[in-house]
Amino acid sequence: MELTQEQEQAQGEFKAFVNEHVVPYADTFDREQKIPEELIALIAQKGFFGLIVPKDYGGMAADMITYGLLCEEMGCGSASLLSLLTVHGMVIQAIMRWGSSVLKERWLRKLAAGEIIGAFALTEPNVGSDAKSVETVAVKKDSGFVLTGKKKWTSFGQRADLFMIIAQCEGKPTAFLLEKGTPGFTVTPITDTFGFRAAMMAELTMDNCLITEENMVGRIGFGVTHVATHALDYGRYTVGWGCVGLARACLEASLKYTAQRVQFGTYLRKHQLIQHMITDMIASVTAARLLCLNAGHLKDAGDHRTIMETAIAKYFASTMVVKTALDAVQIHGANGISSDYPVARYLRDAKVMEIIEGSSQMQQIIIARYGYQEYL
Amino acid sequence: MTPEEIKTKVRAFLLKYIKKPDLQDDEDYFASKLINSLFAMQLVMFVEKEFKVKVEDKDLDIKNFNSIDSISSLVTRKLGC
Numbered sequence: 001m002e003l004t005q006e007q008e009q010a011q012g013e014f015k016a017f018v019n020e021h022v023v024p025y026a027d028t029f030d031r032e033q034k035i036p037e038e039l040i041a042l043i044a045q046k047g048f049f050g051l052i053v054p055k056d057y058g059g060m061a062a063d064m065i066t067y068g069l070l071c072e073e074m075g076c077g078s079a080s081l082l083s084l085l086t087v088h089g090m091v092i093q094a095i096m097r098w099g100s101s102v103l104k105e106r107w108l109r110k111l112a113a114g115e116i117i118g119a120f121a122l123t124e125p126n127v128g129s130d131a132k133s134v135e136t137v138a139v140k141k142d143s144g145f146v147l148t149g150k151k152k153w154t155s156f157g158q159r160a161d162l163f164m165i166i167a168q169c170e171g172k173p174t175a176f177l178l179e180k181g182t183p184g185f186t187v188t189p190i191t192d193t194f195g196f197r198a199a200m201m202a203e204l205t206m207d208n209c210l211i212t213e214e215n216m217v218g219r220i221g222f223g224v225t226h227v228a229t230h231a232l233d234y235g236r237y238t239v240g241w242g243c244v245g246l247a248r249a250c251l252e253a254s255l256k257y258t259a260q261r262v263q264f265g266t267y268l269r270k271h272q273l274i275q276h277m278i279t280d281m282i283a284s285v286t287a288a289r290l291l292c293l294n295a296g297h298l299k300d301a302g303d304h305r306t307i308m309e310t311a312i313a314k315y316f317a318s319t320m321v322v323k324t325a326l327d328a329v330q331i332h333g334a335n336g337i338s339s340d341y342p343v344a345r346y347l348r349d350a351k352v353m354e355i356i357e358g359s360s361q362m363q364q365i366i367i368a369r370y371g372y373q374e375y376l
Numbered sequence: 377m378t379p380e381e382i383k384t385k386v387r388a389f390l391l392k393y394i395k396k397p398d399l400q401d402d403e404d405y406f407a408s409k410l411i412n413s414l415f416a417m418q419l420v421m422f423v424e425k426e427f428k429v430k431v432e433d434k435d436l437d438i439k440n441f442n443s444i445d446s447i448s449s450l451v452t453r454k455l456g457c
Contacts, residue, residue: 098433219436225416226436233417304421307414369412373393 001293003065010066014073017046022077029198030345033191035081035159044114049088053096057108064299068241068292075245079349080198082242083155084117086357089238090231091118091164094175097230098218103177107162119160120235121151121204122228129362131166131173131224136206138167138174144212145169145176150205155356157202158189164217165206166228172221175228176211184209195348196356233307235357236314237299240292243317243353244285250321250328250346251281257332257341268331277327284324288317308370315363318353325350377455382427383448389422390444401444416441423447429454 003011021042029035043049052067053059074082092111095103110116127134136149147167154163163178178185184207193201218227255278258268268274291313298306325347329336336343354360383401391397393415394405405411419441420431429451440450 098436100433218433221438222436225413226420229414229417233414302421302425304418304425307418307421311414366412366414373395376395 001290001297003069007063007066007069010062011069011073014070017042018073018077022074022081026078026081026198027339027342027345029078029080031197031339033197034200035078035084035198039081040084040114040117040159043084048085049114050092050112052089053092053108053112057096057104057112059108059112063296064237065293065296068237068296071238071241072245072248072289072292075242076249077245078198079242079246079346079352080196080200082238082245083196083199083356086235086238086242087120087155087160088118090120090235091162091177093234094120094164094217094227094231095177098175098222098227100214102214103217107177111162116161117156117159118162118164119154119156120164120231121154121157122166123151123153125150125152125203129359131228134166134168134173136165136167138165138169138176140169141210144210145216147176147178147206147209147211150203152203153190154202154204155196155199157187157204158200163204164227164231165204166223169216169220169223173223173225173228174220175217175223177215177217178206178209178211182209182211193352195345195350195352197348229307232357233310237292237295237310239353239357240288240295240310240313240317243314243321243350244289244292246346246350246353247281247285247288247317247321247324250324250343250350251278251285253341253343253346254278254281254328254331257335274331277331281324281327284320288313288320291316308367308374311358311363311366311370314357315360315367318350319360321350321353322347377427379448379452382451382455383444385426386447386451387444389419389426390447393418399444403444404442406438406442419447423451427451427455 021039047060048070050059051062051070055061071082074085095107111118122131124134138145138147147165161180165176165178166173186205188203190201190203258274261268295306295310295313298309328343329347332341332343335341393411424431440446
């Protein structure tokens with residue numbers, strides 16, 4: 001699958017941006033558990049937050065392949081930073097797809113410009129994969145809805161201005177938008193996680209937070225089946241591409257290291273067992289990229305098969321990136337577990353990829369079921 | 377496109393996902409839990425691409441999606457046929 005000239009040009013721009021503004025500082029972000037405001041402002045200035053938002057709302061109306069290429073480069077530089085694009089984009093996607101015209105007018109321009117940051121809050125202390133069982137409650141009042149409950153592991157929850165909250169309304173999962181600063185809403189940072197340490201995760205507490213009626217996204221009862229499913233499909237797409245980027249970073253670090261390190265009188269690259277691992281890395285990255293490209297082409301075509309193909313791409317890419325990162329650490333030996341090389345961070349971040357936006361086990365259930373529909 | 381042609385296409389799509397050859401036109405397949413959690417959005421995308429219509433937030437009513445008849449009615453209304 002070849003890229004168009006425009007896509008190749010965009011890819012070059014993304015790569016240059018990440019090499020200049022992300023790669024040299026990613027370990028510092030990880031140590032300080034924070035993405036600097038200056039970098040967020042730079043991303044906004046480049047228009048990356050609104051890359052696939054229609055021009056009517058101030059976006060750049062790029063195609064999904066181009067967006068995937070951005071996610072690959074971000075994933076190569078910093079998986080934590082990739083997750084900013086993921087969650088911010090999930091809110092944008094949910095509003096674009098199912099938001100009322102009022103919500104689109106109110107939020108899309110600001111989100112596309114990066115004036116505000118969005119975060120997607122589905123997971124709770126007691127609810128992960130079983131999304132329909134969220135315990136956060138939304139009660140209808142004359143003046144709107146009152147939200148009460150807790151969300152956990154919300155990426156960029158510490159930084160976000162606008163939260164998409166999935167809550168039970170009349171006993172049915174429903175999506176709402178909640179602004180930072182709403183009375184009764186508190187954000188508690190989560191720190192010292194295994195990976196995604198700069199993803200500024202937070203636990204959110206809603207204590208009788210009153211929001212207006214128009215902040216409901218979609219309709220009562222459609223919060224998971226339509227709103228979250230659509231947002232998560234997009235999220236999985238960005239994660240799949242991010243895994244390709246992260247695996248590429250593992251590969252590039254390993255190529256560099258094995259070309260310089262000498263053992264038994266010869267470079268590591270000359271050892272066949274090293275070549276075995278390098279070969280697996282190259283084949284894996286190539287295969288994952290093709291799956292992501294396939295999912296992206298189907299998205300651009302509006303083809304419903306993209307939903308399953310995206311799940312397959314995310315599943316494959318996230319499992320392969322863990323194996324790739326493990327091999328990268330192995331190749332680096334003791335250096336691989338030190339902070340002198342980035343591969344330890346790559347491994348910690350890679351593991352998170354198997355958990356977010358649908359765990360590998362959830363993907364296995366969905367993909368296996370799909371197999372019986374498609375091939376039987 | 378006639379309403380019957382719409383119904384034929386909808387039925388063909390649904391039968392790929394719902395392995396129930398005797399699925400009735402008015403049968404509520406959501407209620408009978410014959411589909412998975414991703415199906416709802418796959419159905420929306422199918423409707424939009426196949427019939428070149430836009431499914432909007434105001435269309436989010438289970439009665440628009442839960443049977444061959446209901447989906448066909450939604451498409452028919454949107455196409456004005």
